[in-house]
Amino acid sequence: MxxxxxxxxxxxxxxxxxxxxxxxxxxxxxxxxxxxxxxxxxxxxxxxxxxxxxxxxxxxxxxxxxxxxxxxxxxxxxxxxxxxxxxxxxxxxxxxxxxxxxxxxxxxxxxxxxxxxxxxxxxxxxxxxxxxxxxxxxxxxxxxxxxxxxxxxxxxxxxxxxxIAHIPFTNCIHLFPSSEYGAFTEQSHIHLFHKPWLLQSDSNRMGYRFDGHGHNLELKQPLEMLSHAVQAGTVQVPPGGNPIILLADAQTTGGYPKIACVAAADLGRLAQVRFGGKIRFKQIDGAKAAKLLRQNEVYLNQVRKIANENS
Structure with a gap:
């Protein structure tokens, strides 16, 4: 006990x-x-x-x-x-x-x-x-x-x-475009990947909220969407233009457009960023996201080796 x-x-x-x-x-x-x-x-x-x-x-x-x-x-x-x-x-x-x-x-x-x-x-x-x-x-x-x-x-x-070696902390989080990426303006794409985003203090296990200090994400034209399935890592954009990244306790459905998704390998690293921290997002493709997952497994294999040698 x-x-x-x-x-x-x-x-x-x-x-x-x-x-x-x-x-x-x-x-x-x-x-x-x-x-x-x-x-x-x-x-x-x-x-x-x-x-x-x-x-x-x-x-x-x-x-x-x-x-x-x-x-x-x-x-x-x-x-x-x-x-x-x-x-x-x-x-x-x-x-x-x-x-x-x-x-x-x-x-x-x-x-x-x-x-x-x-x-x-x-x-x-x-x-x-x-x-x-x-x-x-x-x-x-x-x-x-x-x-x-x-x-x-x-x-x-x-x-x-x-x-064992600790998992490094980072403020650079990898994203790849999601289903409504093309519905956002080119300027919004530039803001997402080339401007810092402040992690707000009202974030929690449901989602991390970000403030772009005026660099809001905007749609090319109004978009009406039915509620649809969402999951951890989804980057939603409410009407105000500041993104929300859904995390472990995320709801199962949502109606906001999805501009991107966090690479699965980076979800834990994102979770370790403290409120008030500044984050930059880097665009990758599926192949790079898979490579990041493999790198995580390499780390875990090293932990397994150390644990087995010292059991």
Missing amino acids: MNVLSVNAPAHIQDLGRYGLRRYGIGHAGAMDTLSLRAGNILLGNEENAPALEIALGGISVSFERDTPFCITGALYHAELDGEPVHSYWRYTARKGQVLKLVRAVQGMYGYLCVAGGFDVPEVLGSKSTDLKAGFGGHEGRMLEKGDEIPLGGGAEHLGRVG
Whole structure:
């Protein structure tokens, strides 16, 4: 069991998400940065889809009722185990009764506390992820609170200390044109790919909102659209002209024109940009997007090699 001693940040259980149900209006939820979640699980010898604790920016303190290997991935955190420094992307074993304190994220937005065996929460509709909008999955369908007790899975009780390279942060996100790209003016295309965009503070797990400081995206002529299916990575443009990028908790349908889509390999990197950060978008094609995915897999293969050599 893991006991939550204090929490001052949005923290909830997420795995890789809930897929195949969007036609019923059920979103996929899941980790905002799936690459970081996979890396942490691989380092601990877990299945890549094992549920972990996602924490946004702030802190949480927990204790363990048995020896528990763990690691922190995603955002780089100031963290301590019984007062001793703990580094992100390193594997440690917490002894029974020790207190792990994640103080704050030093760089990045979303951190992942992965434990050996994952968290033993109920599977709902094929996933253990928390759907915060619908109120199911994870731990009672909600964010964690002080006093919560989270069951641990049946993982290893001791693993040696070892570290891996952290996933680099970036403010350059790759996009490829989507279905209504041609309906926007040429000047809008130039603005999208050659101007910085400010990530607004009203962004969340549903979507990241951007301000172009007057460099709005405009249609060539008014466009009436029926509601249609959307998914994480879709770049929608509301009438105001400032784009919204849909993310893990995105709705299943939308009616705004879609100018572009984020390369799947970059979704986690986008999620790690902090509110108020400036982002530049770079246009790519499908072949380049596939290459970026392969590069992510190369990184994970390196993590597998390190984990296997130090199991």
